[in-house]
Amino acid sequence: MTADRVVLGIESSCDETGVGLVRLATDGTVELLADAVASSVDEHARYGGVVPEIASRAHLAAMAPTMRRALDESGLELSDVDAIAVTAGPGLAGALMVGVAAAKAYASALGVPLYGVNHLGGHVAVDTLEHGPLPDRCLAMLVSGGHSQLLLVEGIAEKITEVGTTIDDAAGEAYDKVARILDLPYPGGPPIDKQAKLGNPKAIAFPRGLTGPRDAKYDFSFSGLKTAVARWVETEQREGREIPVPDVCASFQEAVADVLTAKAVRAARDLDVDTLVISGGVAANSRLSELAAQRCAEAGIALRVPRPRLCTDNGAMIAALGAHVLASGAKPSPLDMPANPGLPVSTIVVQ
Template identity: 65%
Template sequence: MLVMGIETSCDETGVGLVRDGVLLGDALASSMDEHARFGGVVPEIAARAHLEALPSMVRHAVDRAGVQLSDVEAVAVTAGPGLASAVQVGLAAGKAFSLALGIPLYGVHHLAGHAAVDVLEHGPLPDRCVALIVSGGHTSLLVLRDLARDPIVHLGDTYDDAAGEAFDKVARLLGLPYPGGPAIDRVARDGDPAAIAFPRPLTGARDEPYAFSFSGLKTAVARWVERHPGPLPVADVAASFQEAVADTLSRKAVAACRAHGCGTLLLVGGVAANSRVRALTAQRCAAAGIALRVPSPRLCTDNGAMIAAVGDLVARAGLPPSPLDLAMQPTVTLTHALTHA
């Protein structure tokens, strides 16, 4: 079955085409530059950008896949979580394609897409693995079995700021551009990660072992910047902050794999594109004898291929499609790959 995936949860308009676990073609447009002057995503600007970009992204993806729109046999679309007005654009488009082409509709949980996208590069997931999903709005440790059929078990989530959100806020403190993750990653290469001893949140003996909290770390950076006299050593601050995040994420992820007897760690989401997070996690997984699976950076950030990957998995598993009156759910918890399950 040829599945078209549509992703519009934030500021990327993504379309992908997948058949039997193979990505045939995809296209991506970003409205990031339009949000940069505001220091973050403005929902209504994002929604308008999706309306403008989606038709051309569908055409580009279809052309790159070497197929016709009439060849598409199912459409998968992000139904949540995300910015309400942005999600609504993609979901409305998905319903329109479903009706016009007479094909099934699958309303996909955005975070399940981040987990599923790795299948397109590295093949089927193992029967059981731990997944660390780190993005601008979410930081979660999960146990995955059959992503299409089985419930998803949450080991821990963030109590407040997600890792990607903390990157954006710290970048603003340092006078770096939005989005903060890539900016800090670039600047940190010239800094000393041991220059400043920033805290590692929730890593004490009495803390929740798999929960996350990055608000306090962000505040620690802010207080250090406020107290520092003279020119600010931006590279050292960036490198030390980035090291604290990478240390916290990788430490908890490896501990979860050991405690739950999982030999594979799946690292996904936009923050998984960060070079230090990838490197330190790989180092610790290798030392612990854990296989690490990480998609290429371009598939870590939001894209249509990841939503098509979920649609492909659930279609091949024979799951019933979503109803056409499916509502978008901007804050839906990840329990299954499909939001209506």
């Protein structure tokens, strides 16, 4: 490279409309310039989960204003943009199409290359905005409402391999369902975390899914845990006893954090990597962060967790991945590139 380049990122895979801007320096480092997000979470709260059609319409309404806020924050104009990255998948079909259509329009109008990138890879790449370049090999654990995955990263723009995944409810999805059982607000992560700090994590022995000797070592299952919480609460109510919400939250949260961190550390040891990156909305959970730090320290594994704002869906993570893809010399995506709700994590950029 002979000059710094500005990459614009657009994210619309679920219920956040994100626009981010980063600067790719000549030495390959990536600097965050702006991160603007518009969330439609309040519009979904009454339903207890994301409604795809509502999310798509919210993206349509928010795209242009969010773009303007990002540009204002960075002090740049659209004419300063050298490349555009957009989430091509995975995600909700209608929501993805809004972002992809917008990115194509901007790329065509500006005459700059377009890169359709992987949402999951973006969650890994965003850590480089916080802690600098990733090592050549590392393990990433993504924990959110839709994903609980372990990924072996061998070059953020070159090769990402899925090591483990959820076979049913993702961790964040389990939080939302347990919150509904306990009449706590949606999304369930923050209110459960808050209640858990007041409770006893050993009060109730909730199960740890897929932790038996014959179970898949790196896969996750939280559906049984969610059902166990529901059955426990039903039994207490049937017996006329008051539900100790803080204890239920603390015990549930301990089960989730225990499984996630134990499997992540095991995978890191087995794969001989010494760095673990945790990202996704659930990465902001206090107990997960605490237990991960403890177990990584005991195992001699370096732990990297982006600040909470960067863990949730945002345009900065897509701009960051786009910058790494651009630096790698990868070919741009075609302008007829489709949105792909089932895009595999191994496809880092659509070509």
